[in-house]
Amino acid sequence: MQHMQLGLIDYAIMIIYFVFVLGIGWALKRYMKTSSDFFLSGRSIPAWITGLAFISTNLGALEVIGMGASGAKYGIATCHFYWVGAIPAMIFLGLFMMPFYYGSRARSVPEYLKLRFDEKTRGFNAFSFAVMTIFASGISMYAMALLMRILLGWNFNFSIFMSAIIVLIYTFLGGLTSAIYNEVLQFFLIVAGFVPLVYLGLKDAGGWAGLQSRLQTVATANHFASDAWSRSWHYMTSPTANPMGIEWFGMVMGLGFVLSFGYWCTNFLVVQRAMAANSMSAARRTPLIGAFPKMFIPMLVILPGMIAIALTYQGGVSGFHLPAKDGSFDYDMAIPMMLAHYLPSGLLGLGITALMASFMSGMAGNVTAFNTVWTYDIYQSYISPNRSDQHYLWMGRMATIFGIVVSMGAAYLARNFNNLMDFLQLIFAFVNAPLFATFLLGMFWRRANGHGAFLGLVLGTGTAALHHGLTAPAGATTLIKGGWLGTVVHTYPSEMAQNFWTATFAWTACFVVTSLVSLATRANKTDEELKGLVYSLTPRPKEEVTAWYNKPATLAVIVLAMTLVLNIIFW
Amino acid sequence: MGLDIRIPIGLMFSILGGLLSIYGLVSDKAIYQRSLGINVNLGWGLVILAFGVLMLILGRRGIKSV
Numbered sequence A: 001m002q003h004m005q006l007g008l009i010d011y012a013i014m015i016i017y018f019v020f021v022l023g024i025g026w027a028l029k030r031y032m033k034t035s036s037d038f039f040l041s042g043r044s045i046p047a048w049i050t051g052l053a054f055i056s057t058n059l060g061a062l063e064v065i066g067m068g069a070s071g072a073k074y075g076i077a078t079c080h081f082y083w084v085g086a087i088p089a090m091i092f093l094g095l096f097m098m099p100f101y102y103g104s105r106a107r108s109v110p111e112y113l114k115l116r117f118d119e120k121t122r123g124f125n126a127f128s129f130a131v132m133t134i135f136a137s138g139i140s141m142y143a144m145a146l147l148m149r150i151l152l153g154w155n156f157n158f159s160i161f162m163s164a165i166i167v168l169i170y171t172f173l174g175g176l177t178s179a180i181y182n183e184v185l186q187f188f189l190i191v192a193g194f195v196p197l198v199y200l201g202l203k204d205a206g207g208w209a210g211l212q213s214r215l216q217t218v219a220t221a222n223h224f225a226s227d228a229w230s231r232s233w234h235y236m237t238s239p240t241a242n243p244m245g246i247e248w249f250g251m252v253m254g255l256g257f258v259l260s261f262g263y264w265c266t267n268f269l270v271v272q273r274a275m276a277a278n279s280m281s282a283a284r285r286t287p288l289i290g291a292f293p294k295m296f297i298p299m300l301v302i303l304p305g306m307i308a309i310a311l312t313y314q315g316g317v318s319g320f321h322l323p324a325k326d327g328s329f330d331y332d333m334a335i336p337m338m339l340a341h342y343l344p345s346g347l348l349g350l351g352i353t354a355l356m357a358s359f360m361s362g363m364a365g366n367v368t369a370f371n372t373v374w375t376y377d378i379y380q381s382y383i384s385p386n387r388s389d390q391h392y393l394w395m396g397r398m399a400t401i402f403g404i405v406v407s408m409g410a411a412y413l414a415r416n417f418n419n420l421m422d423f424l425q426l427i428f429a430f431v432n433a434p435l436f437a438t439f440l441l442g443m444f445w446r447r448a449n450g451h452g453a454f455l456g457l458v459l460g461t462g463t464a465a466l467h468h469g470l471t472a473p474a475g476a477t478t479l480i481k482g483g484w485l486g487t488v489v490h491t492y493p494s495e496m497a498q499n500f501w502t503a504t505f506a507w508t509a510c511f512v513v514t515s516l517v518s519l520a521t522r523a524n525k526t527d528e529e530l531k532g533l534v535y536s537l538t539p540r541p542k543e544e545v546t547a548w549y550n551k552p553a554t555l556a557v558i559v560l561a562m563t564l565v566l567n568i569i570f571w
Numbered sequence B: 001m002g003l004d005i006r007i008p009i010g011l012m013f014s015i016l017g018g019l020l021s022i023y024g025l026v027s028d029k030a031i032y033q034r035s036l037g038i039n040v041n042l043g044w045g046l047v048i049l050a051f052g053v054l055m056l057i058l059g060r061r062g063i064k065s066v
Helices: A008-031 A035-043 A047-058 A061-083 A087-103 A109-116 A119-152 A156-204 A207-221 A248-266 A268-275 A280-296 A298-313 A331-342 A347-383 A389-416 A418-432 A435-444 A450-470 A495-520 A552-569 B006-026 B029-033 B040-065
Strands: A471-473 A490-492
Touching: A008 A156, A008 A347, A008 B006, A035 A156, A035 A268, A035 A347, A035 A389, A047 A156, A047 A268, A047 A280, A047 A347, A061 A119, A061 A207, A061 A248, A061 A280, A061 A298, A061 A331, A061 A347, A061 A552, A087 A109, A087 A248, A087 A268, A087 A280, A087 A435, A087 A552, A109 A119, A109 A268, A109 A347, A109 A435, A119 A156, A119 A331, A119 A347, A119 A389, A119 A418, A119 A450, A156 A207, A156 A268, A156 A298, A156 A331, A156 A347, A156 A389, A156 B006, A156 B040, A207 A298, A248 A268, A248 A435, A248 A495, A268 A280, A268 A347, A280 A298, A280 A552, A298 A331, A331 A347, A347 A389, A347 B006, A347 B040, A418 A450, A418 A495, A435 A450, A435 A495, A450 A471, A450 A495, A471 A495, A490 A495, B006 B040
Parallel strands: A471 A490
Antiparallel strands: none
């Protein structure tokens, strides 16, 4: 592919962004006095900022590019990842779970597990999370370097070192606050860079009506009903009727319940943002405020993918088409190609900068979550307890350097052993899948105990691995996709269907095992110790604010109603 | 935290918006063939500039009230 030609103006925009990112880190340096300032922003950030950071952490470039690809591949049904796979879980976190996270004064998700269950449950979660964040950061770095090489012809090593150094400087100086502020900056950059892209693409396709009629060509060419790309629920009745290859029950259970609640409610990466809020009310409003922009993000990231595939099948005025790859299309290039095709010098620089910003904030988010879990849950708990607060602040900074150096290693590992990365991501999926069952039981059933939680997590992870080993998606050629136990008991129509069901099985196993083991063994915490950690033993949070628009319950109802309307419009 | 994020956001977007608008005025019209003949740099640059200025105003007001 021909590299994009960036002009002086494009580089100027990029450099201005870098100056601001580093400047924010530098300006925040003097406020980092205690470890709590560094790891938790001193619990001082207003709700609108933590709310935007909450969704922005997840809006990394891999998500942006992946959603564009899925929009092209599966059409508007990709919106389920937002309207079913995120918003309900965000509401649940804000209304029901945040009081325990924030109220318990736990400094991290693993620490909550220690307070609620026991040391081994915390250890299991802390170690797996620490390893996972480092690799996630490395994968982000690798993907960015790869994309910059394809798009701009940049040297791979240069991209890796540049992104590593910038992220290192601003997280080292400003800690979590720096990461949060840059996530807010990145959110606005993505909006600024992508709105003109969607506008131009849509105009080229003849507006929404023109896009719909073009998508009919795509659907019929792929042997689906003609409106399969522009209706999100209608074809969910059977796995063969929609391009995702999943029916509504598997989707709602796997994606809408297990995976979504597991990610949004228990992943410290996002929960940390809410924990940095300046009051209980702000912490509870964080995911609810985030939900408002969240429900419209599909218009920025999924819609371009749909436009790209529509124009590829039935060309527009300007002749856009997706590049081919392995007998199909290179779906991952949908968004980068659209940027290159429609944006002139000037806005092109803004679009590329927005992509870079989301790569880097994806790295920074992981690094700040890593240094917190490392310092509080591993270093302070197992290696060197009872040191001064200044010592832990210093350790947090060292962990930042260490985290970034290791993620650079992971980025190079990813370049050399592609399968290794797929393998690691698979293992992480196994570890994550059962986690929400542990939290659900922990927060709402006081009888759940440490042994139950730990065994539930271990066996839930095992069940995920077992299910993956015994099933395969249709047309799988490598064992990394499943069936590595020799016999394939069941073949799913798509990889996505297999993932959703793996998660559902793992969750169920964890739920059942935790319940049974808890009943069979003695409770390891007294009711007094569980106060503030379990629903039935905690006094209801007092409403600190009176304005109706600041009440979590009111916000939740509005968010839910709006999401429902969106689902009905695009049914 | 002592730094109101609206100030840096406002500054950055004002600079970017201003830069894009000026570039939109002086750039060769041929580059807009890509964007279907629309001078998106000028149009969208002004929107970004307006957003930046709004953020600056909100940020300054926030500081005064504290």
